[in-house]
Amino acid sequence: MTxxxxxxxxxxxxxxxxxxxxxxxxxxxxxxxxxxxxQTGGGGPYGPLMIKMAQTVVGDINAAGGxxxxxxxxxxxxxQTNPDAGVRAARKLIDVDRVSAIxxxxxxxxxxxxxxxxxxNKVMLFTVSGAxxxxxxxxxxxxxxxxxxxxxxxxxxxxHIAEAGAKRVFSLAAQTPFAVDVYTRLTEVxxxxxxxxxxxxxxxxxSTFRSEIDQALKAKPDALFLNAYTPDLxxxxxxxxxxGYEGKKYTxxxxxxxxxxxxxxxxxxxxxxxxxxxxxxxxxxxxxxxSVVGADPDPYSCQVHDHVNLAALAIAKAGSDAxxxxxxxxxxxxxxxxxxxxxxxxxxxxxAAGKEVNFEGASGPCKFTGIGDIENCKFRFEVAExxxxxxxxxx
Amino acid sequence: xxxxxxxMAAFAGFYALMALGLNLIFGLAGMVNLGLVGFFAIGxxxxxxxxxxxxxxxxxxxxxxxxxxxxxxxxxxxITARLKGDYLAIVTLGFAEVIRLIASNELxxxxxxxxxxxxxxxxxxxxxxxxxxxxxxxxxxIVVCIVGFLFGRLADAPFGRVLRAIREDEMIAAVAGxxxxxxKVQAFxxxxxxxxxxxxxxxxxxxxxxxxxxQPLITIYVVLxxxxxxxxxxxxxxxxxxxxxxxTEGTRxxxxxxAGLKPVQIAAVREGLIGATLILVLYIRxxxxxxxxxxxxxxxxx
Numbered sequence: 001m002t003x004x005x006x007x008x009x010x011x012x013x014x015x016x017x018x019x020x021x022x023x024x025x026x027x028x029x030x031x032x033x034x035x036x037x038x039q040t041g042g043g044g045p046y047g048p049l050m051i052k053m054a055q056t057v058v059g060d061i062n063a064a065g066g067x068x069x070x071x072x073x074x075x076x077x078x079x080q081t082n083p084d085a086g087v088r089a090a091r092k093l094i095d096v097d098r099v100s101a102i103x104x105x106x107x108x109x110x111x112x113x114x115x116x117x118x119x120x121n122k123v124m125l126f127t128v129s130g131a132x133x134x135x136x137x138x139x140x141x142x143x144x145x146x147x148x149x150x151x152x153x154x155x156x157x158x159x160h161i162a163e164a165g166a167k168r169v170f171s172l173a174a175q176t177p178f179a180v181d182v183y184t185r186l187t188e189v190x191x192x193x194x195x196x197x198x199x200x201x202x203x204x205x206x207s208t209f210r211s212e213i214d215q216a217l218k219a220k221p222d223a224l225f226l227n228a229y230t231p232d233l234x235x236x237x238x239x240x241x242x243x244g245y246e247g248k249k250y251t252x253x254x255x256x257x258x259x260x261x262x263x264x265x266x267x268x269x270x271x272x273x274x275x276x277x278x279x280x281x282x283x284x285x286x287x288x289x290x291s292v293v294g295a296d297p298d299p300y301s302c303q304v305h306d307h308v309n310l311a312a313l314a315i316a317k318a319g320s321d322a323x324x325x326x327x328x329x330x331x332x333x334x335x336x337x338x339x340x341x342x343x344x345x346x347x348x349x350x351x352a353a354g355k356e357v358n359f360e361g362a363s364g365p366c367k368f369t370g371i372g373d374i375e376n377c378k379f380r381f382e383v384a385e386x387x388x389x390x391x392x393x394x395x
Numbered sequence: 396x397x398x399x400x401x402x403m404a405a406f407a408g409f410y411a412l413m414a415l416g417l418n419l420i421f422g423l424a425g426m427v428n429l430g431l432v433g434f435f436a437i438g439x440x441x442x443x444x445x446x447x448x449x450x451x452x453x454x455x456x457x458x459x460x461x462x463x464x465x466x467x468x469x470x471x472x473x474i475t476a477r478l479k480g481d482y483l484a485i486v487t488l489g490f491a492e493v494i495r496l497i498a499s500n501e502l503x504x505x506x507x508x509x510x511x512x513x514x515x516x517x518x519x520x521x522x523x524x525x526x527x528x529x530x531x532x533x534x535x536x537i538v539v540c541i542v543g544f545l546f547g548r549l550a551d552a553p554f555g556r557v558l559r560a561i562r563e564d565e566m567i568a569a570v571a572g573x574x575x576x577x578x579k580v581q582a583f584x585x586x587x588x589x590x591x592x593x594x595x596x597x598x599x600x601x602x603x604x605x606x607x608x609x610q611p612l613i614t615i616y617v618v619l620x621x622x623x624x625x626x627x628x629x630x631x632x633x634x635x636x637x638x639x640x641x642x643t644e645g646t647r648x649x650x651x652x653x654a655g656l657k658p659v660q661i662a663a664v665r666e667g668l669i670g671a672t673l674i675l676v677l678y679i680r681x682x683x684x685x686x687x688x689x690x691x692x693x694x695x696x697x
Contacts (some may be wrong), residue, residue, distance in 0.1 A: 095399035109607025112510055
């Protein structure tokens, strides 16, 4: 008996909640945008700040009168960092809430699984996932990605290494599905100024890499590219120090984090260069993100800031909140001939006055290729000196 | 909403099929299979590869997916013949992870973490997304009914009786002259076939699969569905799957009633609610909502 009551009540609640919601909102008919970020699971640490950022931008736009005279309503769902759950959450956003755009998918697996739903239903998908394969899906232009893919990242890393004067680069890479592609691209980029002299792909869970390091040093490299994660990078650096290697060392910022620097003696990490894509730290949009999520915002909050601004501007530009309208106008709000704006509230006024705008966001210039990848963004290079990072350049 | 409900019905169907497959292996034969997402993945990949790379018709892909998954199930059953309880659980859990790692790393076959996209679905693209969802939900539930009926018959048949005997005490079944290993292998293979079929249907519904989609979370949901519905009965398995889907999806709509909370808090409350409800169900009915009826005669003097 107890059970039956519970179930019936739950059923009633589930049926009634959206109905109440819809009747309440029908009069003002807001524009609906959805966030699909990880609130739980592996991406859990990032999702909450992404939503906070999106809410702030939406709040600013609504306070300034909304878009096309309508308020924006943000609906947030949790993708649980899981493609299976993500697809169902996206179904709810698309079929029940009828959002025009989905913002902020984080894990590549979730983005790839959700993408077909978006293009089939003509809903715009803004993502921060990095896998190269995503924009190669037959998405008909319904995906916009602000995260540099590994092709662009490797290109910029390779250029930096070549410009630093390295002639013979050897790569030590943890076994990942992209290790081979990264090395191939690195070889291409190094070409005129230097060359790659080999790669060893290792199992990251091993506790020693002595044989891998022997193999690397046999090739007589003057620079090493350590495509690693934090635990294996710790071991690699220690063993390289022991082996007496004194050449250049390059790695990725997510592996060479502050924790790594704390856990190793200063002389072991000395000279290690860490590389990462960087938000546009001089941009007013970046300052806005800092004011919301803190002094050192993660790249995803910056990108979500840009997603919401882009969506709002595209809706205003197209004069419609249909997903297909955003799809058509999202590149037009980054018109180099227009007035440069860093926030949608500034751009919306200009668009209303019939002017062109050139949106540049916190994550970068937000200019997109035909398949929805960003054309370029800033990268940050830091070098470890006496146990601390010194900024080399943001370019 | 009209589009959303058939989609969720299809998902409930996938979970129901998996719960049925698990019910034969665990519910009847008593083998703790925590690797069911592995068989689900095998079915999904086999059918996706056959239809996408070799352009086989979908039905042939589904059939071969079920057969191949059954063969894998038989092999796992033979390898683990001497393992029971926790040990079997760990090995099968490991099996599922092995399948996921193979799918991530054998790029020439599976496309690695990029996954396989543009998997065909029945009349996808020719009919509206709403009609497609409706058609697919119907297909899935017809399959659930057929499998549920056949497995129900199997459970009542002498075959099912032997499986229950093995579940209760392997030694006694062996002493009674039953070839225990052969029965266990058959049960495992049959259950795995249904898990593989569920995976194949899932792949053609989603149109996209990748190793990330086959995480142990699905196994946990299905085990919960079976335990809440009633281990050992086919109706219980199906009801449990519907309950789990109703809970995970229904709780999304409670977000609107928690206006004062942040999205991350709502997400946490939602997961908490799902957990609490399942605990409550199992507290009120530890044997599940539709438990197995005892089939033994009461021989105690009255």
